Amino acid sequence: MNFQYIPPPDNPELLLDLAFKKARERSNSKKISGDYANKIRTKELIKLDVIVSTIVERLEKTIQAFPKTQDLPFFYTELMKLTLDPINLKYAIRGLELAKRQVKRIHKEYASGIATSSDRQFIETQSTQFYGRVSSIIKGTRGPLKTLDHYRKILRGYPDIKEMYTFCIYGFPNVGKSTLLNMIAKSKAKIAPYAFTTISINVGYTTVGEKRIQILDVPGTLNREKQNPVELQAELAVAEVASSIIYVFDLTDTSGYSLDDQIALYHKISNIKKTFVYISKKDITPKEDLKKFKIKHQEIDTILAEIAELAPLPVPEVEEIDESPSDDEDDEDNDNNEKDQSNEEIDSDEEDENDDNVVEDINIKKSKGKVTSLKNDKASTKNKNSSPNEEETIEPKDNAKKKRENKKKSTRALSKK
Numbered sequence: 315m316n317f318q319y320i321p322p323p324d325n326p327e328l329l330l331d332l333a334f335k336k337a338r339e340r341s342n343s344k345k346i347s348g349d350y351a352n353k354i355r356t357k358e359l360i361k362l363d364v365i366v367s368t369i370v371e372r373l374e375k376t377i378q379a380f381p382k383t384q385d386l387p388f389f390y391t392e393l394m395k396l397t398l399d400p401i402n403l404k405y406a407i408r409g410l411e412l413a414k415r416q417v418k419r420i421h422k423e424y425a426s427g428i429a430t431s432s433d434r435q436f437i438e439t440q441s442t443q444f445y446g447r448v449s450s451i452i453k454g455t456r457g458p459l460k461t462l463d464h465y466r467k468i469l470r471g472y473p474d475i476k477e478m479y480t481f482c483i484y485g486f487p488n489v490g491k492s493t494l495l496n497m498i499a500k501s502k503a504k505i506a507p508y509a510f511t512t513i514s515i516n517v518g519y520t521t522v523g524e525k526r527i528q529i530l531d532v533p534g535t536l537n538r539e540k541q542n543p544v545e546l547q548a549e550l551a552v553a554e555v556a557s558s559i560i561y562v563f564d565l566t567d568t569s570g571y572s573l574d575d576q577i578a579l580y581h582k583i584s585n586i587k588k589t590f591v592y593i594s595k596k597d598i599t600p601k602e603d604l605k606k607f608k609i610k611h612q613e614i615d616t617i618l619a620e621i622a623e624l625a626p627l628p629v630p631e632v633e634e635i636d637e638s639p640s641d642d643e644d645d646e647d648n649d650n651n652e653k654d655q656s657n658e659e660i661d662s663d664e665e666d667e668n669d670d671n672v673v674e675d676i677n678i679k680k681s682k683g684k685v686t687s688l689k690n691d692k693a694s695t696k697n698k699n700s701s702p703n704e705e706e707t708i709e710p711k712d713n714a715k716k717k718r719e720n721k722k723k724s725t726r727a728l729s730k731k
């Protein structure tokens with residue numbers, strides 16, 4: 315799931331400028347026949363139409379660019395609770411929706427008055443009033459648009475987690491987790507000699523033999539009851555995404571965390587997920603400290619080889635047998651599409667009779683969600699695919715059909731994410 319490409323929301327003044335400019339250009343480019351009153355009326359109606367359609371289109375684009383929390387996988391909704399205020403995000407979107415509906419409603423009101431008038435002065439007064447009201451509605455979206463721009467920047471930092479075998483590099487802050495990620499994945503995560511250099515989840519990839527593996531480098535975790543939202547991102551990644559853990563021990567005193575604390579956290583995590591132990595900073599670790607360390611640990615290549623054993627083989631590309639879906643199947647799909655469409659939100663002008671100036675009054679509410687503890691090993695079972703039958707090259711027709719149906723289902727599921 316990629317949040318990188320949410321465009322910056324419009325600035326209200328620039329949006330108004332754009333809409334008014336387009337309206338002028340469109341009305342000037344139209345050749346209008348008839349008497350003077352008809353010319354003025356038609357020109358003004360064109361302007362009103364263009365202003366409304368431009369504004370509605372741009373607001374809608376911004377609204378659609380933001381993820382709908384109800385459509386997101388659990389991991390991302392929880393990540394949102396830790397990194398931003400989802401209720402506030404909802405209110406900002408609601409602000410734009412209200413503005414959109416208000417603009418549509420006043421357009422209806424003014425356009426019908428202008429369309430039935432032949433009085434030039436009346437038409438011009440109505441148009442001026444319309445421009446004024448539209449301007450104040452759009453200026454009222456300044457708050458929501460600012461909020462959305464702020465959240466857009468946070469969302470851009472979210473990891474693009476793919477559906478594949480994943481392990482998580484976990485441990486205390488400053489022990490060398492990001493250094494290890496960079497070494498394995500040839501990535502460029504920020505590294506620095508202080509705690510909490512990493513405050514969001516970094517993702518990298520590596521290939522071991524035929525196996526492609528996703529790696530998460532998470533913020534450091536202190537072994538304490540009440541964790542802050544940055545630490546809780548690590549817990550969330552472990553609980554919801556990782557199938558196994560590489561726990562990083564720093565036996566030097568450079569990280570600033572005692573070995574006893576690191577051991578206590580290791581016992582906690584290894585009770586939850588399959589955990590491999592890696593010792594960082596060996597180049598500056600006294601040999602006697604290495605000898606004294608009794609917890610089973612391995613070199614990174616050995617760990618990766620063992621992790622690769624756990625990862626499923628890549629699913630081979632299956633050549634589709636050309637078997638067009640039956641009419642019944644087509645009908646069923648069409649029915650579903652129709653049902654989906656009928657569930658779409660329909661803008662209702664009636665429900666917004668008293669919406670004027672509501673945008674300005676939106677009271678931004680705060681609500682902080684929490685991930686309070688590590689969850690059970692859901693992800694490890696979720697991520698384990700059974701190995702494909704390598705000998706099976708040509709499938710019986712029934713299998714091919716089933717496979718196609720499954721593929722359809724999984725595509726639908728993924729496209730939901």
Ligand SMILES: Nc1nc2c(ncn2[C@@H]2O[C@H](COP(=O)(O)OP(=O)(O)OP(=O)(O)O)[C@@H](O)[C@H]2O)c(=O)[nH]1
Pocket residue numbers: 486487488489490491492493494504505506507508509510511512513532533534535594595596597598
């Ligand atoms: N000498 C030596 N220094 C290392 C090694 N691995 C990491 N470091 C140093 O340890 C410091 C912390 O490294 P990071 O990789 O940022 O540690 P981290 O665990 O990701 O830290 P947080 O993101 O704050 O949790 C940096 O100054 C690194 O250069 C190593 O193998 N040898």
Ligand SMILES: [Mg+2]
Pocket residue numbers: 491492493504505511512531532533
């Ligand atoms: Mg780091």
